[in-house]
Amino acid sequence: MAESTVDSPDTVPATGDPGDETARRYRYQWTYTAIVCCMLLDETEDAAEVLCEHHEDVLIKYDDGMFSGLQIKTKQSDQEVWKTGDDAVRGSFVRFVRLENTFPGRFRAFFFLSNHPLYAARNAHDIRYVLQMIKAASASNDLPSAVARFLDRIAREASCSLEVAFNALAKTQARDDLPKLADIEVRLLDTLTAIWPRAVDCSYAAVKQAARYLASECGRASSLAHEDILPAYLPATPNPEETELAARVEAKRISKPRLLELLDSGLNLTAMLEGDPEACVEPGTGTTDLLLRKLDAGGFSAVSRNSALDLRDKADYLGIVWTKKHGRGSGLQRYGHVRSLVLSDAARAFEATQNDEHPFGLEMLSELRSRFRDRRMEGTLLFECSNEHLEGFAYSLTSQCEVHWSLDRPWETE
Numbered sequence: 001m002a003e004s005t006v007d008s009p010d011t012v013p014a015t016g017d018p019g020d021e022t023a024r025r026y027r028y029q030w031t032y033t034a035i036v037c038c039m040l041l042d043e044t045e046d047a048a049e050v051l052c053e054h055h056e057d058v059l060i061k062y063d064d065g066m067f068s069g070l071q072i073k074t075k076q077s078d079q080e081v082w083k084t085g086d087d088a089v090r091g092s093f094v095r096f097v098r099l100e101n102t103f104p105g106r107f108r109a110f111f112f113l114s115n116h117p118l119y120a121a122r123n124a125h126d127i128r129y130v131l132q133m134i135k136a137a138s139a140s141n142d143l144p145s146a147v148a149r150f151l152d153r154i155a156r157e158a159s160c161s162l163e164v165a166f167n168a169l170a171k172t173q174a175r176d177d178l179p180k181l182a183d184i185e186v187r188l189l190d191t192l193t194a195i196w197p198r199a200v201d202c203s204y205a206a207v208k209q210a211a212r213y214l215a216s217e218c219g220r221a222s223s224l225a226h227e228d229i230l231p232a233y234l235p236a237t238p239n240p241e242e243t244e245l246a247a248r249v250e251a252k253r254i255s256k257p258r259l260l261e262l263l264d265s266g267l268n269l270t271a272m273l274e275g276d277p278e279a280c281v282e283p284g285t286g287t288t289d290l291l292l293r294k295l296d297a298g299g300f301s302a303v304s305r306n307s308a309l310d311l312r313d314k315a316d317y318l319g320i321v322w323t324k325k326h327g328r329g330s331g332l333q334r335y336g337h338v339r340s341l342v343l344s345d346a347a348r349a350f351e352a353t354q355n356d357e358h359p360f361g362l363e364m365l366s367e368l369r370s371r372f373r374d375r376r377m378e379g380t381l382l383f384e385c386s387n388e389h390l391e392g393f394a395y396s397l398t399s400q401c402e403v404h405w406s407l408d409r410p411w412e413t414e
Contacts, residue, residue, distance in 0.1 A: 027215070029072050032058075032188075033057070037254050041256065041259070053252065068108050073088055084150055097158040110168065111174075112127070124149075130169075133147045135171075151166060210267050277333065285400055286398075288309065291308065297410060298361020311388055314389060338385055346397065349371060355407075359406060372391070
């Protein structure tokens with residue numbers, strides 16, 4: 001059969017179908033929304049909530065009940081710079097004016113934000129110049145004629161008065177310093193690492209996983225994902241429209257508690273090592289005397305023994321906190337998950353360092369600590385555990401006769 005000279009569709013770029021590029025821009029918007037959500041973790045800001053794709057691309061609610069509306073616009077680097085005559089610019093300003101008209105006095109500011117340059121020539125095509133002229137004027141009749149014509153057009157397209165349009169654009173800002181399309185995820189990671197306390201104890205891979213999960217959830221919040229969980233019997237209820245609206249807005253709303261929950265969920269995407277809840281070991285099980293005898297046989301010093309006792313207590317206390325915070329069943333599952341991880345690492349450390357000629361407990365401890373560091377760098381699900389907590393779990397397991405630090409077992413013959 002002769003070889004075909006016709007190009008194959010899986011090797012030729014598609015034209016006239018911008019679906020993939022549109023999806024990329026939506027993903028950019030969701031990722032930037034995630035960056036905005038980081039404001040909720042900044043104690044110097046008074047942002048209370050972020051709403052995704054509600055009236056605006058992003059709506060920020062402040063502690064005092066005021067709002068800011070954000071329009072996020074992207075372009076490829078080879079496209080024309082933004083000018084006041086662009087449909088996307090006018091469309092954004094019309095939205096701002098309509099919101100000002102619908103909710104008078106409730107908006108602090110409006111933002112036209114882009115990753116692409118704004119035209120700069122200090123004339124009526126220059127977005128920032130036009131906004132500066134409006135902000136500097138005391139009323140719409142004080143504006144230069146070209147700016148006044150632009151304002152009049154925005155007011156007519158918004159079906160609002162000149163006064164409302166003037167008030168809205170007087171508190172509108174335009175910026176072109178958003179991250180480039182290819183840089184948006186890196187900027188989210190940088191922002192999250194700097195503002196999220198848990199990021200300090202996480203590997204880069206773990207923070208990246210949490211960041212991507214947050215951006216994905218911002219996408220779900222922007223796309224009516226609430227409809228997936230609405231009950232099928234909703235149409236038969238007395239007020240289905242009110243119920244649907246409340247669910248829609250709530251799904252779009254991200255508060256600080258929900259943000260932290262989303263980030264934790266992103267870290268915890270790996271499945272837990274779960275077993276029969278009835279077989280879970282309670283925190284604090286085990287004997288101190290057995291722990292100390294095992295450490296003595298392994299060659300631990302008096303100071304190391306004291307540290308082991310302290311870390312064991314801290315690990316068991318964390319397990320108790322989990323049972324109080326998440327309920328006994330869920331807390332014990334967390335405790336059992338970490339306990340299983342540490343027991344697995346302890347077994348490998350024992351096999352790697354065991355020696356019948358001299359005590360090897362400290363060598364085993366060094367190997368175990370190395371394995372803990374590796375787990376953290378790999379992004380293993382560890383909840384709130386520090387490496388010291390993990391070591392404490394090893395000592396707790398020792399007191400339960402699950403971990404040994406020597407080949408000799410003198411406590412069995414005493």
